[in-house]
Amino acid sequence: MSIAGKLKTECDLSDIELKELLETDIYDDKLKISADKVRQKFYGKDVYLRGLIEFTNFCKNNCFYCGIRADNKKCERYRLSKEEIYGCCREGHELGFRTFVLQGGEDLSYSDKDICEIVSNIKAAHPDCAVTLSIGERSKQSYIDYFSAGADRYLLRHETANEVHYKQLHPGSMSLDNRKRCLFDLKEIGYQVGSGFMVGSPFQTTECIIEDIRFLQSLKPDMIGIGPFISHKDTPFKNFENGNLNLTLRLISVLRLMFPKALIPATTALGTLHPQGRELGLLCGANVVMPNLSPVSTRKKYELYDNKICTGEESAQCKDCLERKINSIGYKIATDRGDAKTLS
Ligand code: SAM
Numbered sequence: 001m002s003i004a005g006k007l008k009t010e011c012d013l014s015d016i017e018l019k020e021l022l023e024t025d026i027y028d029d030k031l032k033i034s035a036d037k038v039r040q041k042f043y044g045k046d047v048y049l050r051g052l053i054e055f056t057n058f059c060k061n062n063c064f065y066c067g068i069r070a071d072n073k074k075c076e077r078y079r080l081s082k083e084e085i086y087g088c089c090r091e092g093h094e095l096g097f098r099t100f101v102l103q104g105g106e107d108l109s110y111s112d113k114d115i116c117e118i119v120s121n122i123k124a125a126h127p128d129c130a131v132t133l134s135i136g137e138r139s140k141q142s143y144i145d146y147f148s149a150g151a152d153r154y155l156l157r158h159e160t161a162n163e164v165h166y167k168q169l170h171p172g173s174m175s176l177d178n179r180k181r182c183l184f185d186l187k188e189i190g191y192q193v194g195s196g197f198m199v200g201s202p203f204q205t206t207e208c209i210i211e212d213i214r215f216l217q218s219l220k221p222d223m224i225g226i227g228p229f230i231s232h233k234d235t236p237f238k239n240f241e242n243g244n245l246n247l248t249l250r251l252i253s254v255l256r257l258m259f260p261k262a263l264i265p266a267t268t269a270l271g272t273l274h275p276q277g278r279e280l281g282l283l284c285g286a287n288v289v290m291p292n293l294s295p296v297s298t299r300k301k302y303e304l305y306d307n308k309i310c311t312g313e314e315s316a317q318c319k320d321c322l323e324r325k326i327n328s329i330g331y332k333i334a335t336d337r338g339d340a341k342t343l344s
């Protein structure tokens with residue numbers, strides 16, 4: 001069967017077919033249409049909202065690509081207090097959010113006890129909501145404790161599944177093995193797990209991306225987050241080019257076809273790369289958006305990459321703006337928690 005024919009089904013593709021798809025534009029439209037059909041089969045026109053609370057930009061790590069890396073002395077650091085975090089959730093709940101994503105650098109000043117307290121208080125105040133954590137690599141016991149406190153989901157991009165590439169993106173103190181260990185622990189514990197990678201990160205090859213896809217097939221995540229790499233002026237990667245829009249969109253479609261039930265966000269990085277990036281992402285198979293619920297006073301400080309969008313608006317403005325964008329392309333915001341559909 002031709003690649004185009006295969007794309008009409010929910011497909012697996014060989015490495016050679018994947019390489020062809022990722023390196024040429026030939027199948028762009030067919031790919032997009034097929035991905036949208038699969039997305040509509042499982043999720044209709046629904047787009048799920050995740051309220052992102054960037055609660056700390058302190059980080060002990062030094063990923064070469066990241067604007068909040070420990071060695072970036074120009075980064076103005078902040079931490080939200082527990083009360084500030086609860087305030088973001090209250091505001092988000094009033095705006096209709098039913099998932100809160102607590103994201104931050106790897107900041108050990110929030111102890112496991114603190115994280116558990118924050119999670120359980122949010123769940124007690126908003127029992128109809130899901131809590132997602134995205135706070136990096138921790139021990140299995142910590143992950144168990146957060147889950148027992150009520151955390152439902154965990155986002156941890158693997159960043160790259162290729163050992164050599166991983167070392168080109170991270171200092172020697174970090175390891176791909178530990179990142180993978182975390183992801184499999186999280187799955188075993190029972191979280192809905194999200195992983196993913198940047199598109200166009202320095203030194204990435206098509207072969208790296210194929211390895212990323214194979215890794216995702218072995219992990220079977222519920223959520224897959226991909227977005228373009230965007231350089232940050234105060235990092236070692238400041239002179240590298242940004243990821244490519246078309247490749248990111250094609251990859252969203254390929255992932256939708258290979259993981260029909262996955263929750264795939266149209267990321268802020270995609271919206272930063274192109275003014276209609278998130279709408280394009282949704283049309284190519286994505287079904288999640290993550291408006292910012294962080295206090296406006298801290299948003300600019302969570303600068304993972306240059307020119308990050310949505311840093312000046314209030315939460316309500318951010319949500320309204322995204323809702324307009326979603327409606328303009330014929331989709332609608334879903335009001336439930338938006339749990340992953342069971343993988344089969
Ligand atoms: N510390 C947690 C972790 O490592 O999973 C969560 C925060 S981390 C900043 C969130 C994600 O931002 C990373 O997984 C990475 O893929 C993305 N990111 C960091 N720097 C980026 C850049 N320059 N361009 C695009 N995405 C970036």
Ligand code: FES
Pocket residue numbers: 059060061062063066068069070105106136
């Ligand atoms: Fe903080 Fe990478 S710089 S996790």
